[in-house]
Amino acid sequence: MAGKIKRLLALGAVVLTTAALAWAGSDDQPKASGAPKPVITKAVKGEQCVEPNDFMRRNHMKVLLHHRDETVLEGIRTKKYSLKECINCHASEKTGSVAASKDDFCVSCHSYAAVKIDCFDCHSTKPQGSMAMHPLNAETAHYAHKLAAQANSKVSAEEMAGVAQ
Protein backbone atom coordinates (compact mmCIF):
# COMPACT_ATOMS: atom_id res chain seq x y z
CA MET A 1 0.00 0.00 0.00
CA ALA A 2 2.72 2.43 1.01
CA GLY A 3 4.62 1.46 -2.14
CA LYS A 4 1.60 2.27 -4.25
CA ILE A 5 1.21 5.73 -2.69
CA LYS A 6 4.90 6.37 -3.19
CA ARG A 7 4.62 5.43 -6.85
CA LEU A 8 1.58 7.67 -7.31
CA LEU A 9 3.38 10.57 -5.65
CA ALA A 10 6.40 10.06 -7.88
CA LEU A 11 4.20 10.00 -10.96
CA GLY A 12 2.42 13.17 -9.79
CA ALA A 13 5.75 14.89 -9.29
CA VAL A 14 6.92 13.93 -12.76
CA VAL A 15 3.69 15.20 -14.35
CA LEU A 16 3.86 18.47 -12.46
CA THR A 17 7.49 19.04 -13.37
CA THR A 18 6.83 18.35 -17.04
CA ALA A 19 3.87 20.72 -17.07
CA ALA A 20 5.86 23.39 -15.31
CA LEU A 21 8.73 22.99 -17.74
CA ALA A 22 6.39 23.17 -20.71
CA TRP A 23 4.75 26.27 -19.26
CA ALA A 24 8.07 27.94 -18.71
CA GLY A 25 9.28 26.85 -22.15
CA SER A 26 6.33 28.36 -23.94
CA ASP A 27 6.75 31.65 -22.16
CA ASP A 28 10.47 31.99 -22.02
CA GLN A 29 11.20 30.62 -25.48
CA PRO A 30 13.20 33.43 -27.04
CA LYS A 31 11.47 34.68 -30.21
CA ALA A 32 14.80 35.07 -31.94
CA SER A 33 15.46 31.35 -32.09
CA GLY A 34 14.39 29.39 -35.18
CA ALA A 35 12.77 30.86 -38.24
CA PRO A 36 11.28 34.33 -37.91
CA LYS A 37 7.54 34.17 -37.28
CA PRO A 38 5.28 35.25 -40.13
CA VAL A 39 3.96 38.78 -40.10
CA ILE A 40 0.19 38.63 -39.97
CA THR A 41 -1.23 41.99 -40.86
CA LYS A 42 -4.80 42.80 -39.97
CA ALA A 43 -7.01 43.13 -43.02
CA VAL A 44 -7.15 46.67 -44.34
CA LYS A 45 -10.91 46.60 -44.14
CA GLY A 46 -13.58 44.43 -42.60
CA GLU A 47 -13.81 43.63 -38.90
CA GLN A 48 -14.09 39.87 -39.02
CA CYS A 49 -13.24 37.24 -41.61
CA VAL A 50 -16.05 35.10 -43.04
CA GLU A 51 -15.13 32.40 -40.49
CA PRO A 52 -13.23 32.55 -37.17
CA ASN A 53 -9.49 33.07 -37.59
CA ASP A 54 -8.57 29.61 -36.26
CA PHE A 55 -10.88 27.93 -38.73
CA MET A 56 -9.56 29.98 -41.62
CA ARG A 57 -5.93 29.31 -40.72
CA ARG A 58 -6.50 25.58 -40.91
CA ASN A 59 -9.16 25.33 -43.58
CA HIS A 60 -8.93 28.27 -45.98
CA MET A 61 -7.53 25.98 -48.68
CA LYS A 62 -10.49 23.62 -48.42
CA VAL A 63 -13.16 26.29 -48.69
CA LEU A 64 -11.27 28.03 -51.49
CA LEU A 65 -10.97 24.78 -53.43
CA HIS A 66 -14.67 24.04 -53.08
CA HIS A 67 -15.68 27.53 -54.07
CA ARG A 68 -13.32 27.60 -57.02
CA ASP A 69 -14.95 24.56 -58.63
CA GLU A 70 -18.43 25.95 -58.13
CA THR A 71 -17.40 29.23 -59.67
CA VAL A 72 -15.53 27.87 -62.68
CA LEU A 73 -17.84 25.00 -63.55
CA GLU A 74 -21.24 26.35 -62.59
CA GLY A 75 -20.81 30.10 -62.55
CA ILE A 76 -21.73 30.51 -58.86
CA ARG A 77 -20.04 33.71 -57.80
CA THR A 78 -20.98 34.17 -54.16
CA LYS A 79 -18.67 36.44 -52.23
CA LYS A 80 -18.11 34.16 -49.22
CA TYR A 81 -14.97 32.04 -49.73
CA SER A 82 -14.16 33.79 -53.00
CA LEU A 83 -10.43 34.32 -53.54
CA LYS A 84 -11.21 37.71 -55.03
CA GLU A 85 -12.83 38.78 -51.77
CA CYS A 86 -9.83 37.51 -49.75
CA ILE A 87 -7.65 39.74 -51.88
CA ASN A 88 -10.06 42.66 -51.57
CA CYS A 89 -9.73 42.65 -47.78
CA HIS A 90 -6.19 41.41 -47.28
CA ALA A 91 -4.23 43.29 -49.93
CA SER A 92 -1.46 45.09 -48.10
CA GLU A 93 -1.66 48.82 -47.71
CA LYS A 94 1.95 49.14 -48.74
CA THR A 95 2.02 47.09 -51.94
CA GLY A 96 -1.71 46.89 -52.70
CA SER A 97 -1.22 43.17 -53.14
CA VAL A 98 -1.45 39.91 -51.16
CA ALA A 99 1.70 38.42 -52.67
CA ALA A 100 4.01 41.14 -53.97
CA SER A 101 6.46 41.42 -51.08
CA LYS A 102 7.51 38.89 -48.45
CA ASP A 103 5.37 40.43 -45.73
CA ASP A 104 2.18 40.45 -47.77
CA PHE A 105 -0.69 38.44 -46.35
CA CYS A 106 -0.54 35.20 -48.34
CA VAL A 107 3.20 35.03 -48.87
CA SER A 108 4.08 35.76 -45.26
CA CYS A 109 2.61 32.53 -43.86
CA HIS A 110 3.21 30.42 -46.90
CA SER A 111 6.92 31.09 -46.96
CA TYR A 112 7.08 30.39 -43.20
CA ALA A 113 5.26 27.08 -43.67
CA ALA A 114 7.22 26.36 -46.87
CA VAL A 115 4.02 25.65 -48.76
CA LYS A 116 4.25 26.80 -52.34
CA ILE A 117 1.06 28.18 -53.84
CA ASP A 118 0.45 28.70 -57.52
CA CYS A 119 -2.79 30.69 -57.18
CA PHE A 120 -1.03 33.82 -58.32
CA ASP A 121 0.42 32.32 -61.47
CA CYS A 122 -3.03 32.98 -62.88
CA HIS A 123 -4.93 35.10 -60.37
CA SER A 124 -4.26 38.77 -59.88
CA THR A 125 -2.84 39.57 -56.44
CA LYS A 126 -4.46 42.99 -56.36
CA PRO A 127 -8.03 44.10 -55.74
CA GLN A 128 -10.06 45.31 -58.61
CA GLY A 129 -9.92 49.00 -59.44
CA SER A 130 -10.02 51.42 -56.57
CA MET A 131 -10.73 49.89 -53.18
CA ALA A 132 -13.55 52.33 -52.61
CA MET A 133 -15.53 50.86 -55.49
CA HIS A 134 -15.92 47.54 -53.77
CA PRO A 135 -19.32 47.04 -52.10
CA LEU A 136 -17.72 45.76 -48.90
CA ASN A 137 -15.79 48.98 -48.87
CA ALA A 138 -18.69 51.32 -48.54
CA GLU A 139 -18.00 52.02 -44.87
CA THR A 140 -14.25 51.82 -45.06
CA ALA A 141 -13.78 53.90 -48.16
CA HIS A 142 -11.69 56.32 -46.12
CA TYR A 143 -8.86 53.81 -46.41
CA ALA A 144 -8.98 54.12 -50.14
CA HIS A 145 -6.71 57.11 -50.40
CA LYS A 146 -3.87 55.13 -48.85
CA LEU A 147 -4.05 52.52 -51.56
CA ALA A 148 -4.81 55.02 -54.27
CA ALA A 149 -1.61 56.85 -53.40
CA GLN A 150 0.32 53.63 -53.84
CA ALA A 151 -1.49 52.72 -57.02
CA ASN A 152 -0.92 56.09 -58.62
CA SER A 153 2.81 55.89 -58.25
CA LYS A 154 2.79 52.61 -60.13
CA VAL A 155 1.62 51.56 -63.58
CA SER A 156 -2.13 51.65 -64.13
CA ALA A 157 -4.07 48.44 -64.69
CA GLU A 158 -4.56 49.22 -68.37
CA GLU A 159 -0.87 49.83 -68.90
CA MET A 160 -0.05 46.65 -67.02
CA ALA A 161 -2.29 44.68 -69.34
CA GLY A 162 -0.41 46.13 -72.26
CA VAL A 163 3.04 45.36 -70.94
CA ALA A 164 3.11 41.74 -70.58
CA GLN A 165 3.04 38.28 -71.83
Added chain:
Amino acid sequence: MSDMKSMSDKTPNSPERRRFISAATVAAGVTLVPGVMLIEVAHGRPEDQAASSAVRWGMLVDATKCASGCDECVSACSTENGWTPVAESQHKKQAPQWIRKLELQDPLTQMETNLPMLCQHCAEPPCVDVCPTGASFKRADGIVLVNRHTCIGCRYCMMACPYKARSLVHEPLNDTQKPDVPRGIGCVEACTFCVQKVDRGDGTTACVEACTASGHNALVFGDMNDPESEISKRLRELPTKQVRADLNLNLGVRYHGI
Protein backbone atom coordinates in the same frame (compact mmCIF):
# COMPACT_ATOMS: atom_id res chain seq x y z
CA MET B 1 -32.20 40.28 -100.17
CA SER B 2 -32.83 44.02 -100.23
CA ASP B 3 -36.08 43.37 -98.37
CA MET B 4 -34.17 41.45 -95.76
CA LYS B 5 -31.72 44.26 -95.38
CA SER B 6 -34.34 46.96 -95.00
CA MET B 7 -36.13 44.77 -92.47
CA SER B 8 -32.97 44.42 -90.46
CA ASP B 9 -32.45 48.17 -90.61
CA LYS B 10 -35.78 48.76 -88.92
CA THR B 11 -34.60 47.08 -85.76
CA PRO B 12 -33.46 49.48 -83.04
CA ASN B 13 -29.80 49.85 -83.80
CA SER B 14 -28.71 53.34 -82.90
CA PRO B 15 -26.54 53.34 -79.78
CA GLU B 16 -28.52 56.22 -78.28
CA ARG B 17 -31.75 54.32 -78.57
CA ARG B 18 -30.21 51.13 -77.23
CA ARG B 19 -28.81 53.02 -74.28
CA PHE B 20 -32.15 54.64 -73.64
CA ILE B 21 -33.96 51.34 -73.78
CA SER B 22 -31.52 49.59 -71.49
CA ALA B 23 -31.59 52.50 -69.02
CA ALA B 24 -35.39 52.47 -69.08
CA THR B 25 -35.45 48.70 -68.53
CA VAL B 26 -33.05 48.93 -65.61
CA ALA B 27 -35.09 51.76 -64.10
CA ALA B 28 -38.27 49.72 -64.50
CA GLY B 29 -36.58 46.73 -62.86
CA VAL B 30 -35.37 48.78 -59.91
CA THR B 31 -38.57 50.67 -59.13
CA LEU B 32 -40.61 47.50 -58.66
CA VAL B 33 -41.41 46.02 -55.25
CA PRO B 34 -38.24 44.52 -53.78
CA GLY B 35 -37.89 40.88 -54.68
CA VAL B 36 -40.42 41.10 -57.49
CA MET B 37 -38.98 41.59 -60.94
CA LEU B 38 -41.58 41.60 -63.69
CA ILE B 39 -38.96 41.95 -66.38
CA GLU B 40 -35.87 39.90 -65.96
CA VAL B 41 -33.17 42.42 -66.69
CA ALA B 42 -30.55 41.01 -69.03
CA HIS B 43 -30.81 37.53 -67.56
CA GLY B 44 -29.32 38.61 -64.28
CA ARG B 45 -29.45 35.52 -62.08
CA PRO B 46 -28.69 35.50 -58.37
CA GLU B 47 -24.99 35.03 -57.76
CA ASP B 48 -25.59 31.86 -55.74
CA GLN B 49 -27.47 30.23 -58.58
CA ALA B 50 -25.69 28.01 -61.10
CA ALA B 51 -25.78 28.79 -64.81
CA SER B 52 -28.84 27.17 -66.30
CA SER B 53 -29.31 25.20 -69.50
CA ALA B 54 -32.57 27.10 -70.03
CA VAL B 55 -30.31 29.83 -71.41
CA ARG B 56 -28.05 29.48 -74.40
CA TRP B 57 -25.79 32.43 -74.97
CA GLY B 58 -25.06 33.20 -78.58
CA MET B 59 -23.82 35.89 -80.90
CA LEU B 60 -24.93 37.12 -84.28
CA VAL B 61 -22.31 38.68 -86.51
CA ASP B 62 -23.67 40.80 -89.32
CA ALA B 63 -20.74 40.78 -91.75
CA THR B 64 -22.49 43.30 -93.99
CA LYS B 65 -22.07 45.90 -91.22
CA CYS B 66 -18.59 44.87 -90.08
CA ALA B 67 -16.27 47.63 -91.27
CA SER B 68 -12.97 47.10 -93.04
CA GLY B 69 -10.00 48.18 -90.92
CA CYS B 70 -12.05 48.45 -87.73
CA ASP B 71 -10.80 46.39 -84.81
CA GLU B 72 -12.82 47.91 -81.98
CA CYS B 73 -14.07 44.47 -80.92
CA VAL B 74 -10.56 43.08 -80.75
CA SER B 75 -9.14 45.90 -78.66
CA ALA B 76 -12.18 45.93 -76.37
CA CYS B 77 -11.70 42.20 -75.75
CA SER B 78 -8.03 42.71 -75.04
CA THR B 79 -8.78 45.49 -72.56
CA GLU B 80 -11.58 43.62 -70.81
CA ASN B 81 -9.77 40.32 -70.53
CA GLY B 82 -6.21 41.56 -70.16
CA TRP B 83 -4.46 39.84 -73.07
CA THR B 84 -1.76 41.74 -74.90
CA PRO B 85 -2.73 42.91 -78.39
CA VAL B 86 -0.84 40.83 -80.94
CA ALA B 87 0.82 43.89 -82.46
CA GLU B 88 2.45 44.67 -79.09
CA SER B 89 3.53 41.12 -78.43
CA GLN B 90 7.15 40.09 -78.74
CA HIS B 91 6.23 36.73 -80.18
CA LYS B 92 3.41 37.48 -82.59
CA LYS B 93 2.99 33.98 -83.93
CA GLN B 94 2.26 32.52 -80.53
CA ALA B 95 0.53 35.51 -78.95
CA PRO B 96 -2.82 34.74 -77.33
CA GLN B 97 -5.71 35.99 -79.39
CA TRP B 98 -9.28 35.56 -78.21
CA ILE B 99 -10.88 37.33 -81.15
CA ARG B 100 -9.40 38.37 -84.48
CA LYS B 101 -10.57 40.27 -87.52
CA LEU B 102 -10.58 38.45 -90.86
CA GLU B 103 -10.70 40.08 -94.26
CA LEU B 104 -11.79 37.63 -96.90
CA GLN B 105 -11.83 38.15 -100.64
CA ASP B 106 -13.68 36.13 -103.23
CA PRO B 107 -10.98 35.32 -105.81
CA LEU B 108 -13.51 35.42 -108.66
CA THR B 109 -15.44 38.57 -107.91
CA GLN B 110 -12.98 40.39 -105.62
CA MET B 111 -15.82 40.93 -103.16
CA GLU B 112 -14.44 41.61 -99.71
CA THR B 113 -15.99 40.36 -96.52
CA ASN B 114 -15.01 41.48 -93.01
CA LEU B 115 -15.78 39.46 -89.96
CA PRO B 116 -14.51 38.79 -86.45
CA MET B 117 -13.54 35.18 -85.73
CA LEU B 118 -13.75 33.92 -82.18
CA CYS B 119 -14.63 30.79 -80.24
CA GLN B 120 -17.90 29.64 -81.77
CA HIS B 121 -19.17 28.13 -78.51
CA CYS B 122 -20.32 24.94 -80.22
CA ALA B 123 -23.14 22.91 -78.70
CA GLU B 124 -20.95 19.89 -79.44
CA PRO B 125 -17.45 21.23 -79.05
CA PRO B 126 -14.55 19.16 -80.44
CA CYS B 127 -12.21 20.77 -77.91
CA VAL B 128 -14.23 19.19 -75.10
CA ASP B 129 -14.21 15.80 -76.85
CA VAL B 130 -10.44 15.64 -77.06
CA CYS B 131 -9.44 17.10 -73.68
CA PRO B 132 -7.61 14.39 -71.71
CA THR B 133 -8.23 15.98 -68.30
CA GLY B 134 -11.74 17.35 -68.68
CA ALA B 135 -10.42 20.89 -68.35
CA SER B 136 -12.12 21.97 -71.57
CA PHE B 137 -15.81 22.01 -70.82
CA LYS B 138 -19.14 23.45 -71.82
CA ARG B 139 -21.05 25.31 -69.14
CA ALA B 140 -24.79 24.70 -68.76
CA ASP B 141 -25.59 27.96 -70.53
CA GLY B 142 -23.59 26.97 -73.60
CA ILE B 143 -20.37 28.87 -72.91
CA VAL B 144 -17.30 26.78 -73.72
CA LEU B 145 -14.52 27.39 -71.22
CA VAL B 146 -11.16 26.09 -70.04
CA ASN B 147 -10.80 25.15 -66.38
CA ARG B 148 -7.26 26.35 -65.84
CA HIS B 149 -7.03 24.41 -62.61
CA THR B 150 -7.03 21.15 -64.57
CA CYS B 151 -5.58 22.27 -67.91
CA ILE B 152 -2.18 20.68 -68.47
CA GLY B 153 -1.39 22.72 -71.57
CA CYS B 154 -1.28 19.75 -73.96
CA ARG B 155 -2.94 21.78 -76.72
CA TYR B 156 -5.02 18.92 -78.11
CA CYS B 157 -8.00 21.28 -78.06
CA MET B 158 -6.12 23.80 -80.18
CA MET B 159 -5.56 21.07 -82.75
CA ALA B 160 -9.18 19.94 -82.60
CA CYS B 161 -10.76 23.39 -82.97
CA PRO B 162 -11.83 23.96 -86.58
CA TYR B 163 -11.87 27.71 -86.00
CA LYS B 164 -8.35 28.22 -84.67
CA ALA B 165 -9.99 29.97 -81.76
CA ARG B 166 -7.73 28.85 -78.92
CA SER B 167 -4.27 29.89 -77.89
CA LEU B 168 -1.72 28.87 -75.28
CA VAL B 169 -0.11 31.30 -72.89
CA HIS B 170 3.61 30.72 -73.42
CA GLU B 171 5.11 33.23 -71.05
CA PRO B 172 4.60 34.23 -67.41
CA LEU B 173 2.12 37.08 -67.07
CA ASN B 174 3.73 38.58 -63.95
CA ASP B 175 0.57 39.67 -62.18
CA THR B 176 -0.82 41.65 -65.09
CA GLN B 177 -4.09 39.70 -65.10
CA LYS B 178 -7.44 41.32 -64.46
CA PRO B 179 -8.93 40.32 -61.09
CA ASP B 180 -12.02 38.99 -62.89
CA VAL B 181 -10.11 37.14 -65.58
CA PRO B 182 -7.49 34.76 -64.22
CA ARG B 183 -5.17 33.46 -66.94
CA GLY B 184 -1.70 32.07 -66.84
CA ILE B 185 1.30 30.41 -68.36
CA GLY B 186 0.90 26.87 -69.64
CA CYS B 187 -2.88 27.02 -70.02
CA VAL B 188 -4.99 27.13 -73.12
CA GLU B 189 -7.52 29.92 -73.36
CA ALA B 190 -10.10 31.38 -75.70
CA CYS B 191 -13.07 33.70 -75.87
CA THR B 192 -15.28 33.20 -72.80
CA PHE B 193 -18.22 35.29 -74.06
CA CYS B 194 -17.04 37.60 -71.26
CA VAL B 195 -18.34 35.12 -68.71
CA GLN B 196 -17.51 37.52 -65.87
CA LYS B 197 -19.85 40.10 -67.41
CA VAL B 198 -22.53 37.53 -68.18
CA ASP B 199 -22.48 36.30 -64.57
CA ARG B 200 -22.66 39.88 -63.34
CA GLY B 201 -25.87 40.24 -65.35
CA ASP B 202 -24.56 42.67 -67.96
CA GLY B 203 -26.10 40.47 -70.65
CA THR B 204 -23.52 41.60 -73.18
CA THR B 205 -19.85 41.21 -74.00
CA ALA B 206 -17.01 43.71 -74.36
CA CYS B 207 -16.80 43.23 -78.15
CA VAL B 208 -20.52 43.78 -78.62
CA GLU B 209 -20.45 46.91 -76.46
CA ALA B 210 -17.51 48.26 -78.46
CA CYS B 211 -19.11 47.48 -81.82
CA THR B 212 -22.32 49.20 -80.77
CA ALA B 213 -20.45 52.18 -79.34
CA SER B 214 -18.53 52.59 -82.59
CA GLY B 215 -21.87 52.74 -84.42
CA HIS B 216 -21.37 49.65 -86.59
CA ASN B 217 -23.87 47.49 -84.76
CA ALA B 218 -22.51 44.38 -86.44
CA LEU B 219 -22.67 42.25 -83.28
CA VAL B 220 -25.66 41.11 -81.25
CA PHE B 221 -25.33 39.04 -78.10
CA GLY B 222 -28.10 37.32 -76.23
CA ASP B 223 -30.03 34.25 -75.22
CA MET B 224 -30.80 32.13 -78.28
CA ASN B 225 -33.28 30.07 -76.24
CA ASP B 226 -35.45 33.09 -75.45
CA PRO B 227 -37.74 33.73 -78.46
CA GLU B 228 -38.20 37.35 -77.33
CA SER B 229 -34.50 38.24 -77.13
CA GLU B 230 -33.05 40.59 -79.73
CA ILE B 231 -30.75 37.92 -81.08
CA SER B 232 -33.59 35.43 -81.54
CA LYS B 233 -35.65 38.03 -83.39
CA ARG B 234 -32.75 38.91 -85.66
CA LEU B 235 -31.97 35.26 -86.30
CA ARG B 236 -35.59 34.74 -87.36
CA GLU B 237 -35.39 37.65 -89.81
CA LEU B 238 -31.92 37.30 -91.27
CA PRO B 239 -30.45 34.47 -93.30
CA THR B 240 -27.48 33.32 -91.28
CA LYS B 241 -24.77 30.74 -91.67
CA GLN B 242 -22.62 28.69 -89.37
CA VAL B 243 -18.97 28.50 -90.34
CA ARG B 244 -18.16 24.94 -91.38
CA ALA B 245 -21.81 23.98 -90.96
CA ASP B 246 -20.86 20.62 -92.46
CA LEU B 247 -19.29 19.65 -89.14
CA ASN B 248 -22.72 19.73 -87.43
CA LEU B 249 -21.39 21.40 -84.30
CA ASN B 250 -24.43 23.66 -83.75
CA LEU B 251 -22.54 26.90 -83.23
CA GLY B 252 -23.30 29.66 -80.77
CA VAL B 253 -21.98 32.27 -83.21
CA ARG B 254 -23.97 32.83 -86.38
CA TYR B 255 -22.88 34.93 -89.35
CA HIS B 256 -25.04 36.99 -91.70
CA GLY B 257 -23.67 38.09 -95.05
CA ILE B 258 -20.94 35.55 -95.60
